[in-house]
Amino acid sequence: MTVLGIENVSKSYGEVHSVQGVSLNLNAGERVALLGHNGAGKTTLMRMVLGLTPLTSGQIQVLGMPPGSRKARTAIGFLPESVAFHGALTGREQLHHFARLKGVKRSVADDLLERVGLTHAMHRKIRTYSKGMRQRIGLAQALLGQPRLALLDEPTSGLDPISRHEFYDIVDDLAKGGTAVLLSSHALTELESRTDRIAIMSKGHLLANDSLSNLREAARLPIQVRVKATPETADSVAAQLGGTRINGASVSLEVQQEAKVSLLGQITGLGDLVKDIDVTPASLEELYRHYSVAKQEGK
Amino acid sequence: MPTIAIARMELLIARRNMWVFTSLILMGLFSSVLTLAGGAPTGTLGVDPLLIATTSITTLSVYLIPLIGLLLSFDAIAGEAERGTLALSLTYPLSRGEILLGKFLAHLMVLGFAVAVGLALTAGLTIWKYGSADLNYWPLLKLFATSLALGAAFLGIGYTISALAKQTGVASGIVIIVWLICVVLYDLGLLGALVADGGGTFTKVIFPWLLVANPADAFRLINMPADTVSTLASGLGAAGQASGFGPQLASLLLWPVLALTLAWAAFRRVEP
Numbered sequence: 001m002t003v004l005g006i007e008n009v010s011k012s013y014g015e016v017h018s019v020q021g022v023s024l025n026l027n028a029g030e031r032v033a034l035l036g037h038n039g040a041g042k043t044t045l046m047r048m049v050l051g052l053t054p055l056t057s058g059q060i061q062v063l064g065m066p067p068g069s070r071k072a073r074t075a076i077g078f079l080p081e082s083v084a085f086h087g088a089l090t091g092r093e094q095l096h097h098f099a100r101l102k103g104v105k106r107s108v109a110d111d112l113l114e115r116v117g118l119t120h121a122m123h124r125k126i127r128t129y130s131k132g133m134r135q136r137i138g139l140a141q142a143l144l145g146q147p148r149l150a151l152l153d154e155p156t157s158g159l160d161p162i163s164r165h166e167f168y169d170i171v172d173d174l175a176k177g178g179t180a181v182l183l184s185s186h187a188l189t190e191l192e193s194r195t196d197r198i199a200i201m202s203k204g205h206l207l208a209n210d211s212l213s214n215l216r217e218a219a220r221l222p223i224q225v226r227v228k229a230t231p232e233t234a235d236s237v238a239a240q241l242g243g244t245r246i247n248g249a250s251v252s253l254e255v256q257q258e259a260k261v262s263l264l265g266q267i268t269g270l271g272d273l274v275k276d277i278d279v280t281p282a283s284l285e286e287l288y289r290h291y292s293v294a295k296q297e298g299k
Numbered sequence: 300m301p302t303i304a305i306a307r308m309e310l311l312i313a314r315r316n317m318w319v320f321t322s323l324i325l326m327g328l329f330s331s332v333l334t335l336a337g338g339a340p341t342g343t344l345g346v347d348p349l350l351i352a353t354t355s356i357t358t359l360s361v362y363l364i365p366l367i368g369l370l371l372s373f374d375a376i377a378g379e380a381e382r383g384t385l386a387l388s389l390t391y392p393l394s395r396g397e398i399l400l401g402k403f404l405a406h407l408m409v410l411g412f413a414v415a416v417g418l419a420l421t422a423g424l425t426i427w428k429y430g431s432a433d434l435n436y437w438p439l440l441k442l443f444a445t446s447l448a449l450g451a452a453f454l455g456i457g458y459t460i461s462a463l464a465k466q467t468g469v470a471s472g473i474v475i476i477v478w479l480i481c482v483v484l485y486d487l488g489l490l491g492a493l494v495a496d497g498g499g500t501f502t503k504v505i506f507p508w509l510l511v512a513n514p515a516d517a518f519r520l521i522n523m524p525a526d527t528v529s530t531l532a533s534g535l536g537a538a539g540q541a542s543g544f545g546p547q548l549a550s551l552l553l554w555p556v557l558a559l560t561l562a563w564a565a566f567r568r569v570e571p
Contacts, residue, residue: 052390082383084383084387
């Protein structure tokens with residue numbers, strides 16, 4: 001079921017075209033990562049979905065309703081980039097306030113405080129919170145009332161690695177409950193195993209929108225194979241496989257997907273000469289660079 | 300009810316930010332001092348001591364209530380937009396009108412509470428000094444009700460400035476200028492025009508309406524008795540009575556509606 005439908009949407013501020021002809025759909029339970037440099041148009045796109053910024057052209061529907069309508073807003077949970085709250089309120093007061101606005105029971109808000117690990121600090125004023133703690137309050141308010149669509153703008157900025165892990169656990173649970181999740185991020189590595197689809201934006205254009213494996217296949221970026229030998233044998237391994245010798249005892253090779261298995265067979269054939277092998281497919285960083293730079297230049 | 304939720308949070312913030320405390324001390328202190336000192340010139344003569352006290356307090360309230368109203372409201376929209384809390388609030392299912400109304404209710408309650416405590420102190424001190432016999436409480440009630448109306452008008456003006464300025468620094472500067480114009484410069488300007496006109500058409504026809512068009516002056520006129528007291532307290536008083544009670548009341552009732560409508564219109568155009 002389509003939760004969010006974005007059709008050929010553009011946004012211009014005078015001569016500046018922030019978003020140009022973007023089309024993107026999100027289904028229930030889908031986790032989609034929106035990648036892009038600063039100024040790529042990610043935040044503007046989210047703001048248009050929220051109804052905060054009017055569209056220049058195109059159409060957006062949230063569960064079939066126009067963005068910004070009361071029903072659409074009820075269905076959305078939003079975590080803004082660098083989320084801010086009133087410092088004079090305690091975490092619990094702030095979350096209870098949002099619960100009242102969304103018509104959610106306050107006991108649900110208390111449960112969410114526990115879910116994001118803030119129960120111990122809920123009676124403290126928000127001005128005493130660290131950035132990570134404010135981010136957790138932000139996430140808790142976005143989860144109020146089990147939204148049908150969650151928009152999370154740079155949700156893990158300011159979180160330490162363990163908190164990031166916990167954060168993605170919460171996102172997974174949310175998606176399992178049928179929520180469509182659209183999240184933007186700079187931290188690419190953490191998204192690899194945590195999203196179903198990757199959408200890449202650059203200079204207002206949507207350049208790619210597919211699963212990670214399909215994007216890899218289409219980009220045809222080489223796979224890195226590193227064979228570890230010994231200082232004495234590295235030269236002969238390099239001669240037989242045809243790679244470059246690095247670090248004194250290793251050999252580095254690049255192959256395309258279809259040549260990978262035969263190369264691995266060749267390496268296994270070397271027997272005792274090989275101490276270890278590392279096979280690394282193109283990282284999300286490389287893919288991102290490929291799509292945002294190469295494709296933009298090709299246009 | 301989102302409006303109630305907003306009002307509730309604004310009250311909590313006003314309490315934490317000491318706004319409730321500050322306005323209370325301000326109104327309480329001035330009301331007490333004016334009640335105790337204001338009766339001195341009349342001694343135990345026939346004038347109602349409560350009337351003397353409310354007249355003194357009116358003169359002061361003309362300055363203080365607009366000031367408190369503007370100080371409570373100038374940050375309401377610009378501050379939230381600047382801190383980034385407004386964008387998040389607007390993604391919740393509530394209208395901008397509901398947000399504005401919620402803030403207005405909370406701020407009016409803070410103002411009303413401060414005025415009520417000040418006037419209660421006035422009543423208490425008057426009874427303590429002169430006894431409760433023969434006291435006329437009507438001026439006190441009238442002062443309270445019109446203070447609310449005056450405060451509401453300036454809250455609305457403050458929200459309008461806050462929405463248009465978009466930055467708290469700018470908004471705070473503008474509200475001080477607006478305050479100065481409404482409670483000081485406007486009257487000075489009229490006075491100057493009166494002197495220049497020397498009793499001509501302006502003095503007789505236009506002046507009374509210009510005077511009543513300013514909510515602060517309408518408030519002053521409505522709470523000043525039309526005899527010598529008002530002439531003593533305000534040089535403009537006697538002449539202004541020409542417009543009568545109806546237009547004065549209309550000015551005080553229409554200004555809050557007009558100012559809040561303007562604030563709503565300005566707020567609707569704010570893109571957080």
